[in-house]
Amino acid sequence: MTIEISADARGAGASAGVDAVNPAIVGESTAAAATAAGAEEILTPDAPAFLEQGQRHFHQQRSELLAARDAKREVVARTGRLYFPTIPAYEMLG
Numbered sequence: 001m002t003i004e005i006s007a008d009a010r011g012a013g014a015s016a017g018v019d020a021v022n023p024a025i026v027g028e029s030t031a032a033a034a035t036a037a038g039a040e041e042i043l044t045p046d047a048p049a050f051l052e053q054g055q056r057h058f059h060q061q062r063s064e065l066l067a068a069r070d071a072k073r074e075v076v077a078r079t080g081r082l083y084f085p086t087i088p089a090y091e092m093l094g
Contacts, residue, residue: 076082
């Protein structure tokens with residue numbers, strides 16, 4: 001299945017803040033999250049260490065997934081089409 005995307009809609013997700021994330025929490029250093037203004041009001045003392053552990057564990061996989069997403073977005077921007085591969089029902093039942 002292919003869906004046409006208008007030129008105006010391309011990249012609208014990024015401009016609408018879909019990709020906006022707090023780099024202090026999911027970026028290279030989660031230690032900054034503990035020092036962010038108001039963080040002590042919402043984070044427990046163990047939270048920064050927990051976030052840092054998650055960052056170390058998932059950083060490579062997260063980076064790969066983000067790169068794949070960027071590549072797909074580039075194809076959509078270039079072609080103006082979204083492609084959704086169809087999966088036969090018997091494959092879904094596995």
